[in-house]
Amino acid sequence: MIKQFSSLILLFCTLICAINSAHILGIYPLPGHSHYRLGSSLFRELAERGHDVTVISPFSEKDVPKNGTYRDIVLDGLFVGDEKHKGKQWNMFKREGLNPFVGTYVVATMASKFIKMSLNHTKVQKLLHSDEKFDVVITDNFLSDAFKAFATHFDAPLIVLNPVGPNFWINPLVGNPSPPSYIPDILLNYYHPMTFSERMVNTLIYGFNFLLYNWLVYPQHNEYVKQFIPRGGELKDILYNTSLVLLNSHPSLNQPVPLVPNMIEIGGFHMKPPKKLPEDLQEFLDISKEGVVYFSMGSNLQSILWPIEKREVFLKTFAKLKMKVLWKWEDDELPGKPPNVKISKWVPQMDVLAHPNLKLFITHGGFVSSVETAYHGKPMLAIPIYGDQRNNANFAYKSGFGRYITFSNLTEKNLLEAINEMLDNPKYSENAKIRSKIFHDRQVHPMDTAVFWVEYVIRHRGAPHLRVAALDLPWYKYLLVDVIVVLTLVLGSLIFITCFILKKVWKKICTKKNTKKVKTN
Known part of the structure; x- marks a missing residue:
């Protein structure tokens, strides 16, 4: 009798779990590890909370979540070659200083080849021609619009995870207002209030984006949908039927802007309490009582691809510092390395930034790095190269917790002056701590917010009641x-x-x- 009762209890619990467990498809098709880290953090958390998660990406998880079901569909064979070779293909140092209109075009079209290859991958086609069902599709919103058609194919609501704050890539698709009079384009180094000439350029960029995406990018992705996704439908219908937008932004990191009801800010959701560092890094930071400068250009902008003359600027400048320098360098040797510099191919950035002896972060100014800097309250010296990095660097400068040096102005004199100024002037550290305090002051952890809204969309089958009427109006x-x-x-x-x-x-x-x-x- 007791055994039968136990079986009934077990069956009941299993049924409850089955009811609450959703089948979730996550899609991160591009070989950008910083973007994947964001999506992976959300997917792993959803799996830990009991959901059945499938993820399409070029990467795989070594330590999969234990509570739910987590499955990788790895796009192997597409991005072959070692890290050096891949880095040369994506060497953005060569594209620094592009005209903003040219830069906008480059960013909009740079991933087209990878999207087509990913959609045509054997594993992706196998999934598309299977009888699997999903309750929601979550995609990266960076240059991967064709993959949004998976939501239509699987008859599931669409959630997009925007790697930055609201911008042209997403605002028109959910009817979010973004007046060019005071909201600068993400690729421009502008800050409110803008001058007349800046507002003029900003307005022209808005118009250029509209034409570029509606006449070139979306039609191209629509052809991919028709070619590779059996029940994909028309892309224009899919794009404007987004159920939820999760924004990797927060008022501590971005200028305040309007948000429609189905846009939710979760900036810093991927952050976790610091872990113990690898033994060599832990010892290096612990014994450096005078402080440590950490230098990293992220995962896509690799330090080994710096032009030699610019690399020499760093080497000569670091040699003049009294404190130690930790440099993320993607090779075994660094020619001319000063004795106070330690190189490492891989650095657990969040844990290094958490160390009390870390005094300054020299970075490219990518948004994920900016988030992690604000989280730990560290001053930031940015050397922006492309994309939103100039925008992020300017925000840090205007907010008083950072400075930036443009690529063309990167000289030994300018770099040494900026480092010494930021180390000697306490205002940068104080403002960074104020920014961190704002960042942490929330009702709930942003990951809990993200999970709640994903489950909300699933419960309400796309939550169409959050959709604004602006999407149903023609432009006039x-x-x-x-x-x-x-x-x-x-x-x-x-x-x-x-x-x-x-x-x-x-x-x-x-x-x-x-x-x-x-x-x-």
């Missing part, structure tokens, strides 16, 4: 062009009629005066 209605035209015509007509009547009245008055004069004479 949204901008009130028809109303303005009618009001202009009415006002113009009233002015014309009024002028006509006044002219007639004045003519009559003048005629009477002339008649009186004639009679008098």
Whole structure:
């Protein structure tokens, strides 16, 4: 009897878990590890909370979650070659200083080849032609619009994870207002309030983006959908049917901007309490009582690809510092390395930034690095190269917890002056701590917010009640062009009629005066 009762309890618990467990498909098709880290953090957490998670990406998880089900569909064979070879293909140092319009075009089209290869991958096609079902599809929102058609194919709600704050890549798709009068484009190094010339360039970039994406990017991705996704439908219908946008942003890191109800900020959701460092790094930081400068250009911008003359700038500058330097260097040897510099191919960045002896972070200014800097309250010296890095660097500068040096102005003199200024002036450290305090001051942890809203969309089958009416309006209605035209015509007509009547009245008055004069004479 007891055994039967135990079996019933076990069956009941299993049924409850099955009811609460959702089948989730995560898609991160590009070989950008920093973006994948964001998606992976969310997918792992969803699996830990009992969900059945499948992830398509070029990467695989070594330590898979234990509670739910976690399955990798690894896009092997697409991005072959060692890290050096891959780095040369993505060497953004060569694209630094591009005209903003050229830069916008490059960013919009740079991943087209990878998207097509990923969609045509044997494992992806096998999944698309299987009878699997999913309750929700979650995709990266960076240059991978064709993959959003998986939501239509599997008849599931679509959630996109934006790696940064709201911008042109996502605002039009959910009807989020973004006036160019005070919201600078993510690829521009502008900050509110903008000058007239900046607002002019910003407005032109907005228009250029509209034409670029609607005439080139989206039609190209639509062809991929038709070619590779059996029940993908039309991309324009898919793009404007996004159920939820998770934004990797927060007021401590971004200028405050409007957000529609289905845009949720979860900036810093991937952050976790610091862990013990590898023994060599732990010892290096522990014994450096005078402090340590940490230098890393992230995962895509690799230090080994610095032009030799710029690399020499760092070597000569670091040699003049009294404190030690930890340099993320993707090779076994660094020619000319000063004795106070330690190199490491891989650095657990979040844990290094948490160490009390870490005094300054020299970075490319990528948004993930900016988030981690703010989380730990460390001053940031940015050397932005491409994308949103200049925007992030300018925000840190305007907020008083960072400085930046452009690539063209990177000289030994400028670098040494900036480092010494930031180490000697306490305002940078103090402002970084203030920024960290704002970052941490939240009702709940951002990961809990992210999981809640994913489950909310699943519970409410896409949560269509969060969709704003702006998406159903043609542009001329949204901008009130028809109303303005009618009001202009009415006002113009009233002015014309009024002028006509006044002219007639004045003519009559003048005629009477002339008649009186004639009679008098």
